[in-house]
Amino acid sequence: QTVVTQEPSFSVSPGGTVTLTCGLNSGSVSSRYYPSWYQQISGLAPRILIYNTDTRSSGVPDRFSGSILGNKAALTITGAQADDEAHYFCLLYMGSGIWVFGGGTSLTVL
Amino acid sequence: QVLLRESGPGLVEPSETLSLTCDVSGYSISTGYYWAWIRQPPGKGVEWLGSVYHSGSTYYNPSLKSRVSMPVDTSKNQFSLRLDSVTAADAAIYFCARLDRITAYPGLFDTWGQGLLVTVSS
Numbered sequence: 001q002t003v004v005t006q007e008p009s010f011s012v013s014p015g016g017t018v019t020l021t022c023g024l025n026s027g028s029v030s031s032r033y034y035p036s037w038y039q040q041i042s043g044l045a046p047r048i049l050i051y052n053t054d055t056r057s058s059g060v061p062d063r064f065s066g067s068i069l070g071n072k073a074a075l076t077i078t079g080a081q082a083d084d085e086a087h088y089f090c091l092l093y094m095g096s097g098i099w100v101f102g103g104g105t106s107l108t109v110l
Numbered sequence: 111q112v113l114l115r116e117s118g119p120g121l122v123e124p125s126e127t128l129s130l131t132c133d134v135s136g137y138s139i140s141t142g143y144y145w146a147w148i149r150q151p152p153g154k155g156v157e158w159l160g161s162v163y164h165s166g167s168t169y170y171n172p173s174l175k176s177r178v179s180m181p182v183d184t185s186k187n188q189f190s191l192r193l194d195s196v197t198a199a200d201a202a203i204y205f206c207a208r209l210d211r212i213t214a215y216p217g218l219f220d221t222w223g224q225g226l227l228v229t230v231s232s
Binding site for chain 1: 148155156157158161169171172173205207214215216217218219220222223224225
């Protein structure tokens, strides 16, 4: 069974930089999994931030960036703001129309 | 502006079939795009359930494949979710979403409904 792993929680100070990661229990994450990142603020539907590893969706601030770091996908927030406090989910494409979400990271800004 | 809205019963009995509908406005689903169902148990992570094209072509989460179907009704501009033999584990907020495979392959879930909470209980 494919399991996409994320840190359960993370904390960052306002103005600070944080990197969230997305791994696979069965190996490395590379761009061939087309990693994407979604932000979910409490009570709302998830919102697309990054797709295909490093492409920002329309309207997403440039303090959000995506990359591959080692054997994981990564979402970096540079200059975190209070309204970045949210859950962040990564999503991997496994091929053949199949998608798998990670368990999500709860980010606290304080 | 494309809007999606989920509708259906908020309470389903164990072993029964969960049926939800997603009404799409601002865009004709016959034109293109894939459409999807995604769920989130309260306080937990997100799970992709499946995607469907207006032609009826589908992709389902392998863990649900035997229980799930996603019919499309282009005349009503809506698509649906049917999940058979539900258990307490199926209680979740159910979202419908648009899978944009035009902007980029293999796609991004760019538009979501507000979500509908479904409880499983007798």
